[in-house]
Amino acid sequence: MKLAENHISCANCPIRSQLFNSLTESELAFINEFRAEVHYDRGEVLVMQGKPISEFFYLKSGLIKMHIQSKSGRERIVSIARPLDFIGLLSVFSSTHYPFSITAIEPTSACLIELEAMKKIIRRNGAFALELLELHSRSSQNVLQSTYDIDDKNLRGRIAYILLWFARRIYFSNTFELPISRKEIGELINMTTENVIRILSEYRKEGTIEIDGKTIRILNPTQLETICRWG
Amino acid sequence: MKLAENHISCANCPIRSQLFNSLTESELAFINEFRAEVHYDRGEVLVMQGKPISEFFYLKSGLIKMHIQSKSGRERIVSIARPLDFIGLLSVFSSTHYPFSITAIEPTSACLIELEAMKKIIRRNGAFALELLELHSRSSQNVLQSTYDIDDKNLRGRIAYILLWFARRIYFSNTFELPISRKEIGELINMTTENVIRILSEYRKEGTIEIDGKTIRILNPTQLETICRWG
DNA sequence: CGCGGCTTTGATGTTCATCAAGTAAAGTGG
DNA sequence: CCACTTTACTTGATGAACATCAAAGCCGCG
Numbered sequence: 001m002k003l004a005e006n007h008i009s010c011a012n013c014p015i016r017s018q019l020f021n022s023l024t025e026s027e028l029a030f031i032n033e034f035r036a037e038v039h040y041d042r043g044e045v046l047v048m049q050g051k052p053i054s055e056f057f058y059l060k061s062g063l064i065k066m067h068i069q070s071k072s073g074r075e076r077i078v079s080i081a082r083p084l085d086f087i088g089l090l091s092v093f094s095s096t097h098y099p100f101s102i103t104a105i106e107p108t109s110a111c112l113i114e115l116e117a118m119k120k121i122i123r124r125n126g127a128f129a130l131e132l133l134e135l136h137s138r139s140s141q142n143v144l145q146s147t148y149d150i151d152d153k154n155l156r157g158r159i160a161y162i163l164l165w166f167a168r169r170i171y172f173s174n175t176f177e178l179p180i181s182r183k184e185i186g187e188l189i190n191m192t193t194e195n196v197i198r199i200l201s202e203y204r205k206e207g208t209i210e211i212d213g214k215t216i217r218i219l220n221p222t223q224l225e226t227i228c229r230w231g
Numbered sequence: 232m233k234l235a236e237n238h239i240s241c242a243n244c245p246i247r248s249q250l251f252n253s254l255t256e257s258e259l260a261f262i263n264e265f266r267a268e269v270h271y272d273r274g275e276v277l278v279m280q281g282k283p284i285s286e287f288f289y290l291k292s293g294l295i296k297m298h299i300q301s302k303s304g305r306e307r308i309v310s311i312a313r314p315l316d317f318i319g320l321l322s323v324f325s326s327t328h329y330p331f332s333i334t335a336i337e338p339t340s341a342c343l344i345e346l347e348a349m350k351k352i353i354r355r356n357g358a359f360a361l362e363l364l365e366l367h368s369r370s371s372q373n374v375l376q377s378t379y380d381i382d383d384k385n386l387r388g389r390i391a392y393i394l395l396w397f398a399r400r401i402y403f404s405n406t407f408e409l410p411i412s413r414k415e416i417g418e419l420i421n422m423t424t425e426n427v428i429r430i431l432s433e434y435r436k437e438g439t440i441e442i443d444g445k446t447i448r449i450l451n452p453t454q455l456e457t458i459c460r461w462g
Numbered sequence: 463c464g465c466g467g468c469t470t471t472g473a474t475g476t477t478c479a480t481c482a483a484g485t486a487a488a489g490t491g492g
Numbered sequence: 493c494c495a496c497t498t499t500a501c502t503t504g505a506t507g508a509a510c511a512t513c514a515a516a517g518c519c520g521c522g
Contacts, residue, residue, distance in 0.1 A: 070383045094368030122361045129360030130353045137325030140371035152301045197502060
């Protein structure tokens with residue numbers, strides 16, 4: 001972690017979250033005071049499962065994974081967050097300690113806001129609180145829904161799903177570089193590393209995708225969609 | 232659904248949620264005005280997946296299931312809520328339409344509060360909003376965690392888990408009557424009806440439990456715990 | 463009284479995890 | 493910068509866990 005230059009205040013931040021629109025100028029200035037800008041390299045751990053929660057992250061650029069280690073020791077990726085997401089939001093208000101870890105999977109910069117400052121604003125400004133509640137509700141609903149969606153598919157369907165997800169939701173292109181390993185893909189969509197590889201190879205042989213290391217090119221998105229839907 | 236007698240106001244409700252402690256008298260009275268008390272028989276549907284959301288439920292007595300139908304048509308039970316739970320909380324603030332259905336699995340009575348009235352109070356009272364946020368966060372965290380926990384176990388472990396859960400979290404007794412069918416148990420812990428039955432039979436033959444229709448008696452809870460932990 | 467849903471058991475089949483073994487790539491220390 | 497070690501990737505063979513299919517009894521309900 002590295003503290004970054006921080007000469008832009010919340011008040012004139014070009015990528016400020018919509019959420020903050022319901023704040024007054026003075027409230028925004030207050031938040032700004034309890035804010036730091038931080039940078040993480042790929043692979044760096046932002047927060048560690050079990051550690052006390054005292055901050056609130058707003059992802060400015062990069063990509064992170066939220067992951068959880070089960071009692072049996074198995075690792076699972078809960079979700080991948082994109083720029084403009086509030087990360088850790090899922091737990092900051094319910095637990096004193098993180099129920100999951102957060103790790104950068106691409107070089108990432110974020111705003112780090114002291115949790116107590118956030119809470120103070122929430123208590124003062126109900127409209128803001130309601131918007132935050134709505135945002136939180138949407139995030140948790142998304143996580144749950146995608147968990148069920150993935151679970152509902154066979155292995156080929158899961159790979160199709162995640163490839164389309166990266167292409168459409170993260171990189172907005174049919175050619176992209178996977179930010180995670182085959183093992184992590186398995187942790188994300190609940191299958192073994194071997195089967196991730198096996199099915200990627202199948203798609204390659206079938207001419208649906210091209211693979212070069214971590215670079216993926218989707219040649220036949222329609223085909224993937226069909227597999228995803230019926231898998 | 233049947234409207235129930237309603238002569239107790241929120242102000243002197245003996246089972247009022249802690250959540251409302253942060254409300255002023257007038258706010259409480261306001262909520263009370265937009266509140267109805269309703270009763271449902273076993274099997275009655277409180278809300279239907281896809282229908283617009285316009286209310287907020289507080290479960291006074293009984294038991295309900297939140298369930299969701301996947302695109303493939305498979306039914307899944309997301310969670311079972313107990314008295315003093317806010318039901319539907321998971322979605323009221325994020326969606327305009329219910330992403331799941333809610334059905335009574337025991338005779339149930341609930342307070343139904345108009346959503347707009349709740350929102351008005353949230354906007355007015357930030358402390359209340361923060362508590363609601365915390366509550367929401369805890370519920371969603373619980374649902375997600377238990378989904379992962381169950382997923383992490385083999386079939387024997389899942390049955391052990393759910394039996395202990397009913398005994399300890401719902402009925403506070405090692406003897407209880409299952410409120411749901413074998414099929415629904417399967418929908419709750421992600422396995423087929425046949426395997427639910429098969430494994431219950433195994434436990435019966437092994438002397439771990441006694442079964443008489445829907446009545447279950449756990450004879451050896453320690454054994455179940457071991458299976459649950461290592462399954 | 464009969465129909466449909468729930469329960470139960472057994473037989474069969476398939477999907478997927480596990481194991482094994484080797485290559486390639488990437489990080490590490492001398 | 494090179495030897496070394498570790499981690500990621502890949503393919504094939506095997507096996508186990510679980511789903512599916514089938515058939516029959518049971519119960520509740522219209």
